[in-house]
Amino acid sequence: MTTSWNRIPRVAHAAELSLTRRGQPLPEIAHPLLAHGLGRSYGDVCLNPGGTLLHTRDLDRFIAFDPDTGRITAEAGLTLDDLLRFALPRGWFVPVVPGTRFVTLGGAVANDVHGKNHHHAGSFGEHVRALTLRRSDGECLEVTPDGTPDWFAATVGGLGLTGLIETVTLQLVPVRTPWMRAWSQRFESLEEFWALDARAEREWPYTVAWIDCLNPGPRGEIGRGIYSGARHATTAPARSRYREPHRAIPLDPPVSLVNRVTLRLFNQLYYRQSVHPTARAVHHLPWLFPLDAVRHWNRIYGYKGFYQYQCVLPPHAQKDGMQALLDAVAASGQGSFLAVLKRFGDRAGPGMLSFPRPGATLALDFPERGNETEHLFRRLDRIVQETGGALYPAKDARMPPELFRSGFPRWEEFASFVDPEFSSGFWRRVTL
Incomplete structure (x- = not known):
């Protein structure tokens, strides 16, 4: 049985597979797929009862970093904790962080997480400059806010339903100290x-x-x-040593x-x-x-x-x-x-x-x-x-489904971007 951080619900999946490299073909199976990072969501948005979970934690490599501009590209399974450990000694910081640093880049994008600085910096998605999205038919989309705005708007905050987010390019912000x-x-x-x-x-x-x-x-x-x-x-x-x-x-x-x-x-x-x-x-x-x-x-x-x-x-x-x-x-x-x-x-x-x-x-x-x-x-x-x-x-x-539909009036427009082989317990619960 698998659960998320709040331990409600506890569900059984048909299969749980670990992805280890970019470009790895998605499995061709009869039940729906869903990417799963660290499972720090609450509830069933990161669960797929009766379907397949695609664990992404092994997709955690850094790909590119520009120390002058603070732009970084990494695989979607990298955690914000690991990103901060890399960026802070180099004078950079993640622009928006939720209440825990133990979430993956892919999860931060899929839930468009927000932080204590939202009134100043906006949500996580506002700082994403590009991402790669692998669809179940094998197509790999290069998604950017300017080049493919519809796909970007569907995938940022899209609850992992538009396909597998493989890489994320993020603009960091400069800091002088931790x-x-x-x-x-x-x-x-x-x-x-x-x-x-x-x-x-x-x-x-x-x-x-x-x-x-x-x-x-x-x-x-x-x-x-x-x-x-x-x-x-x-x-x-003056006494700047901190021991967690x-x-x-x-x-x-x-x-x-x-x-x-x-x-x-x-x-x-x-x-x-x-x-x-x-x-x-x-x-x-x-x-x-x-x-x-x-x-x-x-x-x-x-x-x-x-x-x-x-x-x-x-x-x-x-x-x-x-x-x-x-x-x-x-x-x-x-x-x-x-x-x-x-x-x-x-x-x-x-x-x-x-x-x-x-x-x-x-x-x-x-x-x-x-x-x-x-x-x-x-x-x-x-x-x-x-x-x-x-x-x-x-x-x-x-x-309740009616509260989801009233709170997210673009949900039907979003549904047209959902990968036909991807689903979640949450999505089925509020739309079917």
């Missing part, structure tokens, strides 16, 4: 968050907020939290460690942690990838796993809509300790199915509690759909 200048500040309500964000995003390339979903602020409103901003530092601190901690959750607990008692306690302690209103030096690893410091952190939810619910709401509805979502979560008593709120600004992703778009996004994690969890999700779904929002396919394991 360190960042970062600050943090508490806010007591969503109203305070919006005002703080409006000021911060004009000056700080990276911005993000943690939200307390359970404990109200002084005025009795749900929405207090901690806001953080950062930028790449121009100089390293190596912590891990060694095994699955018999039950989820995330429950009402631990959530309320965690949120109280996290909100009271030290904040730093004045910018200070921090290494990029703990600021950009805090959860990577604990390997196998997904095990804290136990064998049953967890869901992530990530939505985006348009600008006209983001304030009232976000408050409604948080109020619904608080009323359910379920809560989330990984609650992240961020504004996308005015930038939309370049793909037909790109999730980032003007507005604000909220990401919440919930342990699997059966009907109780699904009842909450149906309430959240109604708020998202009524406000004209969308859910993130890369973080989904149960999105």
Whole structure:
């Protein structure tokens, strides 16, 4: 049985094959294909029940790099972790990174991932200069945003359904050091968050907020939290040595460690942690990838796993809509300790199915509690759909088809670019 990072669902595949070289013919078999990198998506977007998974981790070679311009070409199985280890000593950085560096280039393209700097840099796909796409009929397409704009828009954010992404050419950004200048500040309500964000995003390339979903602020409103901003530092601190901690959750607990008692306690302690209103030096690893410091952190939810619910709401509805979502979560008593709120600004992703778009996004994690969890999700779904929002396919394991279709109105146009031999559990679930 194979699963993704959240361990929901667990599915059986007809076959799982490893690709080891570019140009390797795709198998001619009776069931559908799907490329699979590190499996760090949540849900079934990277799973293919009853079909074949094409593992790409062995396609991880560097192909070309220009140290003067920062343009790099590599195979799609290369991880962002390996890319950063290569680029940083040479004065370059990946322009957009998600919350973990343990994803492949192909996965970053297929999901058009976004980061804490979306309002400043846009999504990952905006920095892709070219890619090669192998179709099941043997054709290999050279895809670029200018030369083949339709194929580019279908493949970036295309969930791996247009064929096998073999190589990616990416434009890196220059940096002088692995360190960042970062600050943090508490806010007591969503109203305070919006005002703080409006000021911060004009000056700080990276911005993000943690939200307390359970404990109200002084005025009795749900929405207090901690806001953080950062930028790449121009100089390293005097004591610039950083040693990444190596912590891990060694095994699955018999039950989820995330429950009402631990959530309320965690949120109280996290909100009271030290904040730093004045910018200070921090290494990029703990600021950009805090959860990577604990390997196998997904095990804290136990064998049953967890869901992530990530939505985006348009600008006209983001304030009232976000408050409604948080109020619904608080009323359910379920809560989330990984609650992240961020504004996308005015930038939309370049793909037909790109999730980032003007507005604000909220990401919440919930342990699997059966009907109780699904009842909450149906309430959240109604708020998202009524406000004209969308859910993130890369973080989904149960999105209703009607919510996918309303959130991604170009899905039928996109369907014409899907390789006839490629599919996924997600695609079949929301379109058939």
